[in-house]
Amino acid sequence: MSAMISIDHLGAAERFSMVSWTVVPRPIAWITSVSPAQENNLAPFSFFTIASTDPLILMVAIEPREDGSPKDTLNNILATREFVVQIAETDRVDEVARSGADSPPHFDELAALALPTSKASRVLPPVIDGCAAVFECELVETRSFGRETLVFGEVLTARVSERLITESGRIDKAALRPLGRIGSTFAASTLLPRSAAPAQAAG
Numbered sequence: 001m002s003a004m005i006s007i008d009h010l011g012a013a014e015r016f017s018m019v020s021w022t023v024v025p026r027p028i029a030w031i032t033s034v035s036p037a038q039e040n041n042l043a044p045f046s047f048f049t050i051a052s053t054d055p056l057i058l059m060v061a062i063e064p065r066e067d068g069s070p071k072d073t074l075n076n077i078l079a080t081r082e083f084v085v086q087i088a089e090t091d092r093v094d095e096v097a098r099s100g101a102d103s104p105p106h107f108d109e110l111a112a113l114a115l116p117t118s119k120a121s122r123v124l125p126p127v128i129d130g131c132a133a134v135f136e137c138e139l140v141e142t143r144s145f146g147r148e149t150l151v152f153g154e155v156l157t158a159r160v161s162e163r164l165i166t167e168s169g170r171i172d173k174a175a176l177r178p179l180g181r182i183g184s185t186f187a188a189s190t191l192l193p194r195s196a197a198p199a200q201a202a203g
């Protein structure tokens, strides 16, 4: 067994790098939001998880821009209290990457990438067509322990792609192509055989 090396002495940035390459893989929330002036916005966020199952609440951590100003997604969510989380699969990796490029405030990534969208049913931000899952969310709370703002959104309504549902109404594991983040790279997850999972695993 190899020895463990402490990372406590590292600076915040280096320690974070170690964490981002080890607390993995991270799912990616591909978030659409609108500004009060009705400008669309799209960006990916991998500090993203399920914060609560009932009520169903998703959490995303949004850092400030390098100049310290808030990102458009956070500004929009705080102003309108609405956002949509899309779960993209590996075939959308280029679009996800391009939507996360630094762009000027108020830049419409949806239009720039010519992504086909539909109207959401409970909120104003548009829904990107063809994603594995779509969660229409309402802001319930924000919290901050430092640089990041943690955004908690209650899922008002959710949909899963018909392509991923089996005849018995379960997720078709063979059809799912999860796109995630490991460190600062994209990752595709492969499923291990069922025997590798504990019998009663919850998560």
Ligand SMILES: Cc1cc2nc3c(=O)[nH]c(=O)nc-3n(C[C@H](O)[C@H](O)[C@H](O)COP(=O)(O)O)c2cc1C
Pocket: 028, 041, 042, 043, 044, 045, 046, 047, 048, 061, 062, 063, 064, 070, 071, 072, 073, 074, 096, 097, 099, 100, 101, 102, 103, 181
């Ligand atoms: C795959 C991926 C994951 C990202 N995850 C995060 C994240 O968790 N938190 C964050 O603040 N920025 C994250 N970013 C960077 C934002 O997407 C980026 O700053 C984006 O330009 C923000 O756009 P906005 O100003 O339109 O909100 C990520 C970028 C990529 C490509």
